[in-house]
Amino acid sequence: MNTSLPYVSMLTFQHLYLSVVGTLIGAAIGFALAVWARRRPRLANALIGIAEVIQTIPGIALLAFLLLAFGLGNGTLVVGLALYAILPVMQNTYEGLEGVDPVYMGIGKGMGMTRGQIFRQVELPLAFPVILTGLRVALVTSIGVATIGVFVGADGLGLLIYRGLQLIDTQVILAGAIPAGLLAILIEVILTLLERRLSRAASAR
């Protein structure tokens, strides 16, 4: 089994790429749903309830169902990652937008801003740190779920971990497990620091 640096780097890149693509698709859906459900608490609760059911289904079980629908390959994994990313982004976008003090919207209106301008220039920037938290949770979850993507024929670091477990070869296991673990930790730490900086900037304004 190949554990050379170029090969491991390529798998790490694939891993990150698949996770980011899946997360962004799910985040776009979650964001759109949250904006749609804004100021309609009943609709929002129903949507969050459905997304929570999806979230509760264990990763390998969800991927197994998707395998039957979409077959082997990276596409199946990306669909699964997108499904998992919907809830954290939708919930945080909804709560972030609801949490904006209506006084700011009133000020915007008083200054003659249109509804679209208020949404883009007032509400979104104020809700952004909360939305980013949802995005971080979604991306870190994706990195984790992507490791089991190997079982539905997807690329990424899960390939090395699974081969290593089959061969009981510690070197192969570690060549996959260490970069995958570091990737999750790094993304968690970097995005957490970014969030802190943003919310400090927001409160200083």
Place this chain on the structure above:
Amino acid sequence: MNVLADFWNNYGGQIMDALGPHLFLTFVSLALGIIVAVPLGIFLTRNPRLASPIIAVVSIFQTIPSLVFFALILPFLGIGTQPALVVLFVYSLLPILRNTYIGVRSIDPALIDASRGQGMTSWEILYMVELPLSAPLIVAGIRLAAIYLVSWATIAALIGAGGLGDLIFSGIDNYDTNLLLAGAVPTALLALLIGFLLGMVRRLVTPRGLKVGVAR
């Protein structure tokens, strides 16, 4: 219904055999997690200076993907049920620890002062005021941990701990759709059922005075 009955005749035995180890892994690690994390969470509220580094370290542990965790522990602890329990136990800590800590910390200090003014000891304050008020959040943490554990216990099949994951993985390896479903459907239902039941427990332990106006 005939299809379902046939399916059960063919796979019911296997499902029931796999369910035993799965429930064992889930509940033993959950029980250990509760026994360690709830007292530790309360201890941290008494020592806020220790709290943030400990919560930070445990949070980082939690971001490590489950498959990676199982793989990393294999060279040290080998395969089987015991190493799986170690991983699942460590994983169950964070949601419970974090929610216990936040739950107890977020109680209005005026309530604690009022209890002290009535002559309650700090022990009485803990179990008559702080624990009942934070119970909904603590149970929410336990619920989250339980749902995660059902999921991670599936992966534990890869290090020879058995459970429903065995059916899923051999279903995938042998392109056996029925076997795959025999593993995946009960796993998903188990997670949903445990989430639902513990959601009810959370409502039961919510003190009457808190039921109005508390969303979670």
